[in-house]
Amino acid sequence: MAAPADPLPDLLIAIPVVILLCKAGARLVRGAGQPPVVGEIAVGLLLGPSFLGWLWPEAQAWLFPPASLPYLGLLGNLGLLIFMFLVGHELQLGSLRSQTRTAAVVSLVSIALPLGLGTLLALGMYGAFAPEGVERLPFVLFIAVAMSITAFPVMARILSDRGMYRTRVGVLALACAAFDDVAAWCLLAAVVAVSTAGSPMEAVTTALSAVAFCLFMVVAVRPLLARLTDRAGRTSTDSLVLVLLFSGLCLSALATDLIGVHALFGAFLFGAVTPRGSRVIEHQTARLRAFAVPVLLPLFFVTTGLRADVGLLATDPAQWLWAGAVLAVAVLAKWGGGTGAARLSGQSWRDAMSIGTLMNCRGLTELIVLNVGLGLGVIGQDLFTILVLMALITTAVTSPVLNRLRKGMPEEEPPAGGRADGEGAEEAAAAGAVGAGAAGGRITS
Template identity: 80%
Template sequence: MAMAAASDPLPDLLVAIPVVIILCTLGARLVRRAGQPPVVGEMAVGLLLGPSFLGWLWPGAQAWLFPPSALPYLGLLGNLGLLVFMFLVGHELRIGSLVTQTGTAALVSMASVVLPLGLGTLLALGMYGSFAPEGVARLPFVLFIAVAMSITAFPVMARILADRGMDRTRVGALALACAAFDDVTAWCLLAGVVAVSTAGSPAEALTTALLAVGFALLMGGVLRPLLARLAARAGRASTDGRVLVLLFSGLCLSALTTDLIGVHALFGAFVFGAVTPRGNPVIEDQAARLRAFAVPLLLPLFFVTTGLRADVSLLAADPVQWLWAGAVLVVAVVAKWGGGAGAARLSGQSWRDAMSIGALMNCRGLTELIVLNVGLGLGVIGRDLFTILVLMALATTVVTSPALNRIRRGMRDGEERRPEEAPAGTRPPEGARAAGAVPAP
């Protein structure tokens, strides 16, 4: 009995969970006052609680706060919050609006994906010998780094634009349309990378990819109309917890399906969110209830598990590692910022608007952390490269708001808020502000 009591992780979790939640909340509020999106504070808290700071400064305190017996459960709860987050991201995206993008949005979207993929591929080829874990083939490693370079955080960008009052301007609407396209593209590419990484042969990878496509078609062609009919019924019925149970169960079962297919559970939750009907008051109310619980209470646990996996000390002993970290940051900024700004300029945007779009497309935030944790979990990257990429994600997110301040400083008073500037097809959908609040990043 004494041994059973000693191994019970519950007391440890009852200490660690509130500490993490409170510190992440304080960190988010602190950076918000400095003009940064809250996700910057949450990412920073995760790193500070990990071996990069607390584990280096006071190892005993970190071991007491995060004992080995509690770590699997913290990761489990954080991943559960992550599944809800992915459902909410999919639900906030207006897939239909991507088809009606203007020529400018389409060009910027393609450039901000293709250029990072290309430069990321070249970077990964150079890094393979130094950073690929033992036994990892060149193809999955290169594909993963290329995808990691192409990430844009749609929810974080939406939050930044809403906070600045730019979400209804031409520039903000254009950036949101591009980020939405990038978000969908990134998750599809990541699903492909997971399929290649986990398959034992090209035939298995192809089978996994076909099953994933079939799953997405089935969800859109069969489940979406069914959910629409159920939502219409719910709109006429009294509101209770049945819709909430349906949404949560649906996202879990969808995540399980894609996990069994071999393209990661996050993809299933994202697709389920994308096919869930929008605009129904009951659906939106229950989705808001999911957000109100999972985002402030469960998602911080994901940040701290990410911070526990990153270790800056792995880089400190080798100056060459820092040179590679600098190379990663340069490629990330040139590829996303340069690609987005260059394409916007070629499509006729002013230099100021083009640079603003590029700065926004360079924001990576929580989306990048999700992708990096998938790569680490698959074993495609090791902790040293994981740490480098986490630092890149933090740096590119931190620089977004100050860069916008500098770029937009010369604008005339009131120019930011003219909704008539947003042309048809590029206006953000209703709920774009809510999309920014999905993770509150």
């Protein structure tokens, strides 16, 4: 029996090609005023069956031979775990305690309305798109959550590029997105628990186990990390902190995976409880970011592109009608809900529409959720492709629409320590929320 071929030579070709093309795509779209993630998603789709596999299938088979795909996926998922750790760490949860009434209302509406409309959409799509054997409840819940996503890191990058992240509108949008980000991962964890549980009792057990693990992380792990990193900072053992952080995020991811709420949730939670403000912690998270985001994360984009196939939609006009319906519901629910709630809370029409536009940005966060759904078998490749296209379009239109809305309008920072909109101290919320990507050197996808 012949030994299986060594995938290493194939990986040594595919990895640099993917990294360099994603970097080129990011630079290209940045020149057009788009966040880098738009170019990276587009490159992933172009390298998949939607373009390269259709135009030149031999080239795609040579670049991504079947034996190498599992290894590319593993490396991409490792980058994704590090990314989720960084999102959790850089999302200052303390900022959520300083929400104003406007931020709370906009956040709740921009989650509740997509959940409601997404549920109605999913009920109509179940017969046509649910994979065989998937029950109605997990399918409906997943689509509802997918409609409610806002990409907090991408939004922060857009606001940073425009110099808006410390303005009144930028602060409010970031505060709303911070709340949405936490709520989205909690909702996704619940959907995974329902999807993987064999009975209602198993789902309840999974949920209780997840809550207990969260409490353990906050009560026991967080103080322990603070002591360990403080000691490491005094003894200048920075490399030990890097090992602790990477090992901790892996073990936390393993714990939540065993519980049944997906490994990504554990990495995010470990990042959230990792102490902030420590020089040694910030230095080591920067080292993780400097490698994972530009090197490992592009592999996730290409594996996503390899899973999506626009050709599946081309043969059936009804598929494109459903794709239009998904896009319409996504925009109406997020943009419409955010705009309406902000307007009813006293914002001007221009500011309200700006907030709604930003809340409609989905980016990498949506791709993460979609890959979880595809991995669980809750959605099939056809619906996965439709939802990836929706994520790309809603992310790509954010910057142009925002530019149009803010054209000729001076952006003013809220008064320090003051009440920027008469309702609360949103500047305090910005100081924490911006940590997930607004400032230079932070997460940019």
